[in-house]
Amino acid sequence: MRTFETVLAQIEQRIAADGLTVGDRLPGERQLAEQLGVGRSSVREALRVLETLGVVSSQVGRGPDAGAVLISRPDGTLADLLRLNLGLATMSAREVLDTRLMIERWSAARVTSAPAAMTEALAAMDAAGSPEEFVTHDIAFHVALTDAAGNRLLSAVLRALRDALVSNAVEAVRRLGHTGDLQADHRRIHAAIEAGDAAEAVAAVTAHLARAYPGLSLTQNVF
Amino acid sequence: MRTFETVLAQIEQRIAADGLTVGDRLPGERQLAEQLGVGRSSVREALRVLETLGVVSSQVGRGPDAGAVLISRPDGTLADLLRLNLGLATMSAREVLDTRLMIERWSAARVTSAPAAMTEALAAMDAAGSPEEFVTHDIAFHVALTDAAGNRLLSAVLRALRDALVSNAVEAVRRLGHTGDLQADHRRIHAAIEAGDAAEAVAAVTAHLARAYPGLSLTQNVF
DNA sequence: AGACCAAATATGGTCAGACCATACACCTTT
DNA sequence: AAAGGTGTATGGTCTGACCATATTTGGTCT
Numbered sequence A, B: 001m002r003t004f005e006t007v008l009a010q011i012e013q014r015i016a017a018d019g020l021t022v023g024d025r026l027p028g029e030r031q032l033a034e035q036l037g038v039g040r041s042s043v044r045e046a047l048r049v050l051e052t053l054g055v056v057s058s059q060v061g062r063g064p065d066a067g068a069v070l071i072s073r074p075d076g077t078l079a080d081l082l083r084l085n086l087g088l089a090t091m092s093a094r095e096v097l098d099t100r101l102m103i104e105r106w107s108a109a110r111v112t113s114a115p116a117a118m119t120e121a122l123a124a125m126d127a128a129g130s131p132e133e134f135v136t137h138d139i140a141f142h143v144a145l146t147d148a149a150g151n152r153l154l155s156a157v158l159r160a161l162r163d164a165l166v167s168n169a170v171e172a173v174r175r176l177g178h179t180g181d182l183q184a185d186h187r188r189i190h191a192a193i194e195a196g197d198a199a200e201a202v203a204a205v206t207a208h209l210a211r212a213y214p215g216l217s218l219t220q221n222v223f
Numbered sequence C: 001a002g003a004c005c006a007a008a009t010a011t012g013g014t015c016a017g018a019c020c021a022t023a024c025a026c027c028t029t030t
Numbered sequence D: 001a002a003a004g005g006t007g008t009a010t011g012g013t014c015t016g017a018c019c020a021t022a023t024t025t026g027g028t029c030t
Helices: A001-015 A029-036 A040-052 A074-089 A093-110 A116-127 A129-147 A151-178 A179-196 A197-210 B002-019 B028-037 B040-052 B073-085 B093-110 B114-124 B129-150 B152-176 B180-193 B198-212
Strands: A056-059 A067-070 B056-059 B067-070
Touching: A001 A029, A001 A040, A001 B073, A029 A040, A040 A056, A040 A074, A074 A093, A074 A151, A074 B002, A074 B073, A093 A129, A093 A151, A093 A179, A093 A197, A093 B056, A093 B152, A116 A129, A116 A179, A129 A151, A129 A179, A151 A179, A151 A197, A151 B093, A179 A197, A197 B067, A197 B073, B002 B028, B002 B040, B002 B056, B028 B040, B040 B056, B073 B152, B093 B129, B093 B152, B093 B180, B093 B198, B114 B129, B114 B180, B129 B152, B152 B180, B180 B198
Parallel strands: none
Antiparallel strands: A056 A067, B056 B067
């Protein structure tokens, strides 16, 4: 086993043993290297892995906020994962879109009150001056819906999906040429959620994604 | 921006520009460092990130298979991501289980013919001598079901979920004390799929997870 | 006493060079 | 032709040095 992997295991074990949590600091790289009897480069490679996984963040300088701090931000990792694997064609856009549809239907069925962020995104989309700007707020709308469903894992996955699909989304908006239909869909989703009509909310989400991405597998109504 | 991040960007850009795909080799660390005008340690940190994301694998030695090779294995990354974030309490077991239920219901609704791996796992569970062994084949059963649905992203997520929940699963089996009911559930799922009855397959999966993990949010039948 | 400024210091970031273990390539010997 | 030894390119690791950054410290001026 490589040295940095043992360092990784020991750091993870220490996090569990000491009950470290978000916000706590790890020892400095030099100190950690000495404690574990390894070189600083091995410690750095282990920290790089943890940073990639979104559990530590390193700050330079001196003081209470410097050094490696425990965080928990899986979003970026998931987005990188999807982007790179899409680039290597291990996953198809179709699979990503099916997954997105599944998550949004699941969320739409569970959210009973539209959060303020959804309403704000709706207005921002009305005021958008470019496809890029529209898509930015469109993402915010859908992320707000999923966040409201209360499953942080699914929220993280959806954010990653949207990050990986931003270019597709901009292209889809350009292809449509206008955003009126999309906004009508958004308002239908919003209204259904405010009305507490889960079935209608699911149908509205499904119709919306079908419009944006023709060819999606929407025939299955039973989950 | 840190040096290794620019290296990362340039490697990714080169993958896209040269149309590199799974199986292709990257230049050696020393050569890459010289080409990019950076130190070898920066190249190594970038490669470590790519390895963590499951797109590169490094082999020592010499020959056609040595060096950094492009792969595409997101499973391990996802598993690490979930495990570490569960450890930091950013995600709850409940959220993970809800996600698993969603994926398995989605899969059960779409698979119309049980793959051989499901049948084999069924027999292996009958022959299992310990909870650990039972869970191993139980995982294989559920993974086979999801794989058959044909969405590699969801398959990867499910594998990661199961890896993160192995200890919970073993505990659940121990709590039940016997595996007869679980096997009956599995056979019900298997039969529904073979019969092409999507609604029954979904109901069977739902009942199965409800038995294994009491307290799951199973009341929502509408997606 | 307070405010301000400069030096000291601790931190991560990077580089260079060296050495090791590994695994194949190549040549020599039989 | 087969067998074995040597060479070599590869990743893995360590050491030591230096840099950039940001806080801490301590002194100085008002």
